[in-house]
Amino acid sequence: MKSLKQQDPAIFEQLEKETNRQNFNLELIASENFASKAVMQAAGSVLTNKYAEGYPGKRYYGGCEYADVVEDIARDRAKKLFNADWVNVQPHSGATANAAVYLAFMKPGDTLLGFDLSHGGHLTHGSHVNFSGIYFKPEFYGVEKETGRLDYNKIREKAKAVNPKMISIGASAYSRDYDYEAFRSIADEVGAFLWMDMAHTAGLIAVGNLKNPLPHAHVVTTTTHKTLRGPRGGMILVGKDGENELGVVAPKSGRVKNWSEVLDSAVFPGTQGGPLMHIIAAKAVSYGEALQEDFKEYQTQVQKNAKAMSAQFVEMGYEIVSGGTDNHLILIDLRNKGVTGKIAEEALGKAAITVNKNMVPFDTESPFVTSGIRIGSPAMTTRGFGEAEFKQVAKLVDKVIQSPNDESVHNSVAKEVEALCENFPLYDFATV
Ligand SMILES: *Cc1c(COP(=O)(O)O)cnc(C)c1O
Numbered sequence: 372m373k374s375l376k377q378q379d380p381a382i383f384e385q386l387e388k389e390t391n392r393q394n395f396n397l398e399l400i401a402s403e404n405f406a407s408k409a410v411m412q413a414a415g416s417v418l419t420n421k422y423a424e425g426y427p428g429k430r431y432y433g434g435c436e437y438a439d440v441v442e443d444i445a446r447d448r449a450k451k452l453f454n455a456d457w458v459n460v461q462p463h464s465g466a467t468a469n470a471a472v473y474l475a476f477m478k479p480g481d482t483l484l485g486f487d488l489s490h491g492g493h494l495t496h497g498s499h500v501n502f503s504g505i506y507f508k509p510e511f512y513g514v515e516k517e518t519g520r521l522d523y524n525k526i527r528e529k530a531k532a533v534n535p536k537m538i539s540i541g542a543s544a545y546s547r548d549y550d551y552e553a554f555r556s557i558a559d560e561v562g563a564f565l566w567m568d569m570a571h572t573a574g575l576i577a578v579g580n581l582k583n584p585l586p587h588a589h590v591v592t593t594t595t596h597k598t599l600r601g602p603r604g605g606m607i608l609v610g611k612d613g614e615n616e617l618g619v620v621a622p623k624s625g626r627v628k629n630w631s632e633v634l635d636s637a638v639f640p641g642t643q644g645g646p647l648m649h650i651i652a653a654k655a656v657s658y659g660e661a662l663q664e665d666f667k668e669y670q671t672q673v674q675k676n677a678k679a680m681s682a683q684f685v686e687m688g689y690e691i692v693s694g695g696t697d698n699h700l701i702l703i704d705l706r707n708k709g710v711t712g713k714i715a716e717e718a719l720g721k722a723a724i725t726v727n728k729n730m731v732p733f734d735t736e737s738p739f740v741t742s743g744i745r746i747g748s749p750a751m752t753t754r755g756f757g758e759a760e761f762k763q764v765a766k767l768v769d770k771v772i773q774s775p776n777d778e779s780v781h782n783s784v785a786k787e788v789e790a791l792c793e794n795f796p797l798y799d800f801a802t803v
Contacts, residue, residue, distance in 0.1 A: 375802055383801070390801040395792045397724045397764060401700035401747025402543065402571065404600045405754065406653075407660060411803045414602045414653035421648045424639060441652045448658035449606060452577045453585055456612040457631040459638050460654055461646040462605030465570045465594035468638075469495040470502065471607060472590055475637035476537055476564045479506045484526075484535035484563070487513035490732040491544035491702070493568065510535060514545070514732050519693030523553040530561045540588070541568030544729050544745050546677075546696035551587035558589075567591045572698055574598030574749070578667040580674060581698060585610030590634065598673065598699055598749050601657030602650050607634055669752065673699045676748040679758035683765035692731055692743070700747040704731045710775055712741030718775035719744075722784035724768060754795040763791070 376383045393405070406414075418438065424431040427439040427446075442460065449458040462468035477483065483503065486492035490513040494501045497509025510533040512526045530538060538558050540549055551567070558565035567584035573593040575581040584591050591608045595601035609630045639646070660666060674697075681691050681701045692702040705715055712728030719726055730736075731743035746768070748761060756764070767784050774780045 386801040390798050394797045395723065395789050397767070397788050397791070398750040399724060399726045399746045399748075399764070401727075401745050401749070402594075402597050403747075404597060404749045405797060406596070406600060406602060406657065408800075408803060409660070410600075410602055410653045410656050413656045414649055415803050416649050416652060418649035418652050419647075422645045423648050424645050426635065426639075438648045438651075441648065441655055442646070445651050445655035445658060448655060448662060449608065452658055452661055453573075453591075453608055454583065455585055455591075455608040455610055457609045457634075459607045459635055460604075460651050461638050461643060462592075462607060463643065463647060463650075464603065465568070465592065465605045466495050467642060468592040468594075468605035468607050469568060470642045471634060471637040472566055472592055473503060473507065474641045475633045476566070476590075477507055478536075480508060481536035482508045482510055482533055483537050483539060484510045484512060484530055484533055485539040486542045486545070487511040487732075489730045489734060489738075490514045491542040491730075493541065493543050493570070496539050496541070496568070514693070516733055519732060520547055521549070523550055523557070526554075527557045527560070530557050530563070534561055535563045537564040537566055539566045539568060540584070541566075541570065541592075543571055544700065544702050546691075546698055546700055546702060547693055548581050548697045549584070551582060551584050555587040564589050568593070570594040571597050571700070574600060574661065574666075575670050575674065575698055577661050578670045580667075580670050590630065595654050595657065598670065599657065599661060600749070600753065601661075602653035604647070604650050604654055606654070607638065609634065672757065673748050673752045675758055676752050676756060676761040677701060680746065680748065680761040680765045683762045684769075687765070687769050689769075699749050700745060702729060702731060702743055702745050704743050705772070706731075706735075706742050708772055710772055711736055712743050713739065714775050715744050715772055718771050718781065719768060721778075721781040722767070722771045723788040724764075724771065724784070726768075751795075754792075754797055756795060760791065760795075 421438050422432045423435045423438040427442050445460045446458050483497050485496035488498050495503050497504045512529050515522050555565055565588045567588040570593050572581055576583055593606050595604040612629055612631045677696045677699050681695050690704040716728040726744045726746050728741040729743045729745040730741050734742050736742045
């Protein structure tokens with residue numbers, strides 16, 4: 372068979388350029404990371420050919436004996452990582468994992484109480500442009516203007532006022548940990564399901580550097596490609612399986628089901644067809660990596676780096692939402708610097724620094740402009756950056772933000788970025 376390079380030079384050329392981009396840019400997008408060669412090899416494997424609808428031991432296709440072993444290994448490792456009774460590793464992405472949760476626990480028109488999208492929440496938690504806001508009735512809680520943090524008394528008041536069927540936790544731009552006990556007591560008080568979406572922080576939770584939501588939430592979803600550093604994908608977990616006290620029943624028999632049954636059917640056949648077995652193999656590999664001792668060191672460094680960068684920005688007069696960070700990201704409010712998120716993102720891009728513009732709580736700009744940028748440490752920490760490098764990163768970002776329209780600044784910063792990247796090599800291949 373022909374190699375990709377021989378078969379399709381047009382695509383191969385772009386992959387080579389993308390490899391070069393990843394190697395020589397400062398990747399500061401908080402939701403991105405660099406998967407290992409082993410993870411990519413599994414993702415690029417022959418399992419892409421296999422149909423395996425169903426679950427290990429209960430498939431709708433023949434020839435699944437090796438696929439079964441792979442999925443069982445992935446499930447066992449995930450359970451061990453998060454101390455879970457049950458896990459489903461088949462969701463194709465974070466959004467489809469969330470879709471399965473809605474299908475399992477909500478009926479059209481039911482109320483969801485979620486983290487305000489303009490305060491850092493996620494589209495799949497009730498945005499009017501997402502199915503979650505179209506089929507269900509979204510209500511929101513948010514952070515306090517003075518502290519940038521959640522006020523649990525206010526969330527309780529809101530829950531009592533709107534009487535939600537489900538309460539969701541989880542955001543893509545919140546730099547603090549959560550009080551899961553408080554959330555659970557609120558959910559119990561109003562008789563709601565409690566769902567935690569740990570898409571951003573799963574890696575930090577896996578090693579015990581942030582609190583584990585599994586003992587408190589009825590169901591937990593995650594992506595596998597952010598801090599967890601696996602292939603692009605999703606997963607659903609349950610801390611304690613057993614008959615659910617909120618009485619989810621089987622549609623036909625009316626029998627009360629346990630969490631795992633309800634959620635397994637919500638993934639397949641509820642919202643997906645055949646699982647991506649090559650990606651499940653890659654998930655297994657990444658969970659294996661996450662169970663190693665050095666993954667804990669990596670996550671601890673991710674947090675140290677985010678803190679060091681945050682402190683450097685504060686020293687240079689920047690406003691960090693909530694004043695700092697407990698996790699892998701910071702949200703900078705640029706209003707006192709006289710630039711918008713859009714201008715900052717574009718100018719930094721010209722200087723080989725990749726960030727995303729982001730709404731800040733109580734933003735006065737539109738989502739297309741925004742007043743902030745979000746910066747994360749996971750990807751560059753994977754490359755080996757420590758606190759000294761992240762302080763330097765903050766200074767480079769500052770240089771560009773001080774002169775967003777100055778081409779000579781873009782060029783000189785891009786040169787410094789290239790020099791930094793050369794000291795921390797990444798990929799020496801475009802495909803595996
Ligand atoms: C990233 C993210 C998702 C979506 O994940 P995809 O894999 O992009 O679908 C869902 N929820 C939260 C909180 C996220 O940060």
